[in-house]
């Protein structure tokens with residue numbers, strides 16, 4: 001059955017998409033080659049041709065609550081085969097980023113992350129904050145040690161020799177990132193609630209499901225069932241022309257998982273067993289951290305190389321921002337470790353300051369940056385599984 005579109009063109013939305021790298025969308029003459037070429041589009045109402053039509057009409061409401069835009073894995077196969085050079089893969093990427101901005105709150109942060117002129121501010125704010133923490137740690141360390149000692153808390157977790165905690169108190173670092181993580185989780189939770197309701201209402205309106213309400217338990221079961229698909233990048237691997245992108249993508253994903261595991265273990269070691277770092281290089285958890293850090297650097301460099309090599313693919317600021325943050329995170333982390341081992345204390349502390357700024361940018365702006373696609377896509381894949389949309 002053909003779909004009915006309520007046509008309410010939004011010219012500002014078309015301009016926004018063009019600014020996000022979809023400047024070719026009007027070249028589409030609706031031949032449907034892309035939908036045939038896409039290896040992962042469902043047979044029932046495949047993408048991305050219908051999204052190209054909707055985008056050229058500026059149908060913002062229809063596109064932003066579509067679960068299908070998130071099923072695309074941005075492999076670029078369709079763009080390679082489009083006879084008009086309309087680059088549907090890039091258009092879908094722009095639509096997704098616009099949806100991230102739409103769902104995330106507060107809006108001023110979403111706008112700041114998208115605006116290259118605001119980049120110095122995004123670096124300066126955490127930069128000044130961590131410089132202040134370093135100043136307090138260095139100048140008031142002894143006083144703080146005494147005050148905390150009287151209430152039975154160990155203030156400095158720094159070991160002997162060069163230790164990051166001697167420059168940035170572990171307490172300060174944790175008291176920055178723990179509340180920040182909670183805020184990010186709340187923002188994501190509220191955004192995802194609206195997102196799931198919208199894609200469900202859209203699916204009902206388009207006749208893709210006959211379930212009027214969402215069965216949360218079944219949706220969570222679907223979420224659990226698609227986690228192996230996400231971890232193995234099964235969908236990404238179904239793409240053909242650009243399979244090399246899957247390798248870089250997997251390296252970055254697994255390095256984040258590895259670093260999260262390492263951080264969790266060392267938190268337990270520090271706060272439960274009261275053993276401060278730095279930890280021995282012979283420690284297997286340390287190996288995991290070093291391997292994950294190296295994989296993060298290599299994976300992000302491969303992503304940058306792939307982008308630079310694809311002359312026909314548009315890379316907007318949103319793409320470079322997140323790649324820059326990920327690469328900075330990996331590089332500063334590895335260099336902090338290497339200079340610490342080499343005994344260059346000042347260089348180590350400076351690199352660790354840069355590392356903290358990179359972590360802050362990754363965490364604080366996660367709901368607003370392109371990285372949010374991990375959460376939205378996983379949710380949309382779970383909804384597709386729940387709705388039996390194969």
Ligand code: SF4
Nearest residue numbers: 028029031032034082
């Ligand atoms: S984007 Fe390209 S391949 Fe897809 S329908 Fe338009 S012209 Fe055809």
Ligand code: SF4
Nearest residue numbers: 038072075076078089
């Ligand atoms: S970029 Fe890849 S996954 Fe996305 S629509 Fe095109 S072919 Fe399909």
